[in-house]
Amino acid sequence: MRIPHAVNNLIESFEHLPGIGPKTAARLTYYLLQAPKSLSAAFAQSLEALHEQTKICSVCKNIGESDPCEICESLDRERETICVVEKPLDILSLERSGKYHGLYHVLGGAISPLNNIGPEELYIDDLVRRILKGGLKEIIIACNANLEGEATAMYLGKLIKHKDSSLKVTRIGRGLPVGSDLEYADDVTLMRALEGRSEL
């Protein structure tokens, strides 16, 4: 059977997205086919605007509407703390928590020798430049809690201490996620939770 070209093209576009296989791609396409035309029109518009209306901030490498971005420019943020994350999406998650009010720095990934990603592939030089400019008190390293994230955190910790030994360098806490049972936690998480215990 010949599927209409337009349908086939959209299925293929969906398949390019991470975590979406051929079955889901077909399901989403046929959903849009029976949905009002305005839905796919709005979808197409947002896709077109995505790259046109966003910029990568030259200071923190986050995605924003202007350069420097809203966070780097804001006068309401604490300018003495930088939180280092792997991806722009991580900033979204941290902002949702509403607990952090400092600045950010996006690395663009994590050190991963298996994938040929060394420190020079990440925005580490830019971070060092920001540190050497001075005026900072703390760097919070919020890399993922996996092997690559831990390696990157260790590397950054040593590097920052070497560049400015007066700077406080911290790593976000690792332990039991809220709502979870100790029973189901893995060994490494429990080890980290014990190491990271705090006084009541």
Next chain:
Amino acid sequence: MRIPHAVNNLIESFEHLPGIGPKTAARLTYYLLQAPKSLSAAFAQSLEALHEQTKICSVCKNIGESDPCEICESLDRERETICVVEKPLDILSLERSGKYHGLYHVLGGAISPLNNIGPEELYIDDLVRRILKGGLKEIIIACNANLEGEATAMYLGKLIKHKDSSLKVTRIGRGLPVGSDLEYADDVTLMRALEGRSEL
């Protein structure tokens, strides 16, 4: 934090799709942000073409590039059999199996009193009209194997027999899906599998 409008709009567009929650929507949007611009441009184009380049076939209610659709027009298909399905997506699945070479008829859903969908909300009148035109030998009812699908199949079976008692009306087999273990099959599936047993 103010997320860029363009990013927010695309997240919202993704959230409108079935099975995609806010977290997945954000992940997909940030994936497209870091992917080449051509990917989202092609995506936007396929979305715009979707409704413009497709039509609902006036005969079988399937989605095609022309009206009547390629299947209804084709001279290679067996024109004495109609397979009745709930949605256009089901035709895609049946065509992939490569086993069926007849015509189709899309109902546009299944009878579901709880959702206020009665026989008059479906393309059943159109099916009856096709049947009364004559020239058919068999109607295969390929509704889903759930409560609504079974009810629709029962209703259609009676209706078709009433309109043309010489017509063979069949229901696709229900039983163990290939690759599955009898141990994990539910009671109703096993009952159907016993009813639908065939001689070796």
